[in-house]
Amino acid sequence: MSSTGTDGAIVRVSGVHKFFRRGSERVDVLNGLTLEVPEGEFLGLMGPSGSGKTTLLNLIAGLDTPSEGDIWVGGRLISNMSEAQLARWRTRHIGFIFQFYHLLPVLSAYENVELPLLLLGLSASQRRKQVLTALELVGLSDRLRHRPGQLSGGQQQRVGIARAIVTDPTLIVADEPTGDLDARSAEEILNLLCEIRQTLQKTILLVTHDPRAAARAHRILHLDKGLLVEQTPSSRVAP
16 A cells, blocks of 8 residues: 555545444444545446445545545545544535535625635635636636526536536535436536546546436446445446
8 A cells, every 4th residue: 555545546445334323223324345536537426315325425525434444535544534624625625516506596606616715715816716717617707797596507507516626626526416407408517527527637426316427437336235336337428
């Protein structure tokens, strides 16, 4: 093992268990899971409800900690961090994309994208440069003063993607990013994610129920009863 504990992978999950207590009963969600994700990979995670895919995503993103095992991201052992350390680490290193966008309705597109930068101590001019760059990358330079209610679902998700990339994160995690969109908007968002991965050389972890979304990934992993099974996409659109 290298000194970073990643063996060259940007994400390394080693022997991870996650369980919860329901009264006196122990409920196992992940069972000794091991995973490596190379830098720049677009990884799709699929599985039935309750299979543990969102739990795994939350562990890798530092929103939760494993019951047992180690998780390394970008050379940092995050599974041993305190909640305060994880909060600071997430702000800088993780870009989140959600199914229902999670935009603040009273803020403009510009202000929603700027929010993560307010925690990083940047100057107003630095923030403005990064926000405008992110909005240009997602094709919304002409909508920066619009509030979410003035935007379509696809445009709102583009704002969400701009917010995810504005801090130049180590890792982008996307939880059902096309789940609330019509087929055309979903296709546009998937195209955009592939473009961002290629242009910015970002690593993307995608949780989805949609085989069309998963087909965009370099690799698909299925979670079933807390275990991973790898599947090569049978019909993938080249990123």
